[in-house]
Amino acid sequence: MKIYFAASEADPFAKSGGLGDVAAALPRQLANMGYDVRVVLPMYSNIPHQLRKEFIYKYNFYVEMPKVHQYAGVFTYEYQGVQYYFIDNEYYFARNGLYGFFDDGERFSFYNRALLDLLIREEFYPDIIHLNDWHTGAAAALFKEFYAHQPGFEKTRTIFTIHNLKYQGIFPYSVLKDYLGLGDEYFSYDKMEHFGNINFLKAGLSLADFVTTVSQTYASELQYAYYSEGLHSLILHRANDIRGIVNGIDVEHYNPATDPDIFKNYDSEHIEGKKKNKTELQKLLGLHEDPDVPLLGLISRLTPQKGLDLLAFIFDELMEENVQVVLLGSGKEEIENQFLEFSHRYRSKASANIFFSPSLAKKIYAASDIFLMPSRFEPCGLGQLIAMRYGSVPVVRKTGGLADTVVPYNRFTGEGTGFAFQNFNAHELLFTIKDALYYYHNDVTAWKSIITQAMEADHSWKSSAKEYVRLYKELIAK
Structure with a gap:
């Protein structure tokens, strides 16, 4: 053929x-x-x-x-x-x-x-x-x-x-x-x-x-x-x-076990390597260095499609939690300025990087514990697939390819590769992030299971x- x-x-x-x-x-x-x-x-x-x-x-x-x-x-x-x-x-x-x-x-x-x-x-x-x-x-x-x-x-x-x-x-x-x-x-x-x-x-x-x-x-x-x-x-x-x-996705190119762009290589059986990636990224971006603080990553074009207005609406409430947020991407000037302002206001907890760098993107995938994709619509999305490959647990809106590729965690069966919310609503996003944070802090076994399932899921071509x-x-x- x-x-x-x-x-x-x-x-x-x-x-x-x-x-x-x-x-x-x-x-x-x-x-x-x-x-x-x-x-x-x-x-x-x-x-x-x-x-x-x-x-x-x-x-x-x-x-x-x-x-x-x-x-x-x-x-x-x-x-x-x-x-x-x-x-x-x-x-x-x-x-x-x-x-x-x-x-x-x-x-x-x-x-x-x-x-x-x-x-x-x-x-x-x-x-x-x-x-x-x-x-x-x-x-x-x-x-x-x-x-x-x-x-x-x-x-x-x-x-x-x-x-x-x-x-x-x-x-x-x-x-x-x-x-x-x-x-x-x-x-x-x-x-x-x-x-x-x-x-x-x-x-x-x-x-x-x-x-x-x-x-x-x-x-x-x-x-x-x-x-x-x-x-x-x-x-x-x-x-x-x-x-x-x-x-x-290209699972050879996006492979935390061999990726030369990240600080420390790791795989689904040695996920403790993510902590080294986290502390090195914190150092690189000027965030407070703490391997135990949950790091939320977001890599995206900064456009209305991507649901950044939801995150902006609840950003101050999110900063009341013991979390850090790292954003990478560029797009509409008003969205860029909004997140630059957040990063100045919360200097030790938030970093807005208004450009795109494939190398920094990989470092964020490897360092982050949670990956945010609150999209208004998303034909497929590759960010959530790459995030799972690197053991960053996706929090997504159930739309398009996000609904098809992220399995919401089920606490009764233990199955799941991430967390999802249904409606395009800022506080549904916030509550879903808090749900993920609950397992991060209070149920280490469940959290490691989610990471392992995400990393071992087949998202190859x-x-x-x-x-x-x-x-x-x-x-x-x-």
């Missing part, structure tokens, strides 16, 4: 969020299973130089768009058993950042056309074209219009994965005609039209042969208007063609990759 995986980012080449992790780990797992997997990405100028210098230039061609024609260089690189293609165009991709530019509609129209043209030039006719998020959504429309009936593509099927419905790639109508080169038949509510504009994500949602989301619960939640971000009717129309497959393979085979058989 031949699989063509199209994304806008993949670790370690470019990454702004969870998509970068998925686009790296899933193709690698599929390749390990013996499938011919090829990944295509934009060749951003901020790809690390030590990787970029290994890329091999192959050839170039021109992408013909109605308004412009643009150079597309093709570079290749094999990384961890996966063949990568990089589409080069300095006008579009030699910028300080991945997205958020005034001409993103033009940039990603070019990329969507180029990634499909590449297939013909490579004479690679995949069984599956797997598109991801709005950045590649328009390729579903382009494939149907220009490629599906060409020799070699007769049996090719398209899958579109929604990693986060919040971000849709909405651009003026002119992008449809000037850059995608699609006719007005695509400017309809059941295809790409969106309140007078065009919507790249909607193209993938409406025109791909099948749609997946990144957890079973999120797939169900999207059928409710509260979660569907203005696409409720279309999602209900395609409900039979939408399936949730939960993400995994193995089972999820098998689900994708089953889906691929179902589509090919149709």
Whole structure:
């Protein structure tokens, strides 16, 4: 089976969020299973130089768009058993950042056309074209219009994965005609039209042969208007063609037994190593050094989606407890300033680190006793999976992938990998944190059992990759 995986980012080449992790780990797992997997990405100028210098230039061609024609260089690189293609165009991709530019509609129209043209030039006719998020959504429309009936593509099927419905790639109508080169038949509510504009994500949602989301619960939640971000009717129309497959994590990369970024390595049989990580992190961040004080970690984009307003509302009450809080992430300025103010007010108990550092993130996972994810919605979430891998007990809201991956502790059976609350309510969050603190302080046996269950749970890509393979085979058989 031949699989063509199209994304806008993949670790370690470019990454702004969870998509970068998925686009790296899933193709690698599929390749390990013996499938011919090829990944295509934009060749951003901020790809690390030590990787970029290994890329091999192959050839170039021109992408013909109605308004412009643009150079597309093709570079290749094999990384961890996966063949990568990089589409080069300095006008579009030699910028300080991945997205958020005034001409993103033009940039990603070019990329969507180029990634499909590449297939013909490579004479690679995949069984599956797997598109991801709005950045590649328009390729579903382009494939149907220009490629599906060409020799070699007769049996090719398209899958579109929604990693986060919040971000849709909405651009003026002119992008449809000037850059995608699609006719007005695509400017309809059941295809790409969106309140007078065009919507790249909607193209993938409406025109791909099948749609997946990144957890079973999120797939169900999207059928409710509260979660569907203005696409409720279309999602209900395609409900039979939408399936949730939960993400995994790279368990080799995230392994506290071998991780070089943490202060002391440990495993589920030697969890006392977490205390050394805690005291070293406390020292690094200027917190009061105490191996026994419960340390609460939070690593997140600072956006309304992540439920930071709940934590802010009860922060003063939380500081009345004997706890410490460490936050890492950046985002909306008002949220950043709010938590910076908390860290100044509670200097020995709270640390707000308004940036992102993969190394510091791992140190927080390893040092923290409790990991907070009070999300308003969460398509899958990787933070809770990594936290469990490092023995940091998650306290989460039961939504999306958080509901699918964290088993709430049951004091009667002793089963559970974390704690969860149902309603988006600040004091439900506070009471759930206090519930976790109760076991931390008063029932060491139960607490160690929760940590062990969390660390030994299988959150690798193995089972999820098998689900994708089953889906691929179902589509090919149709």
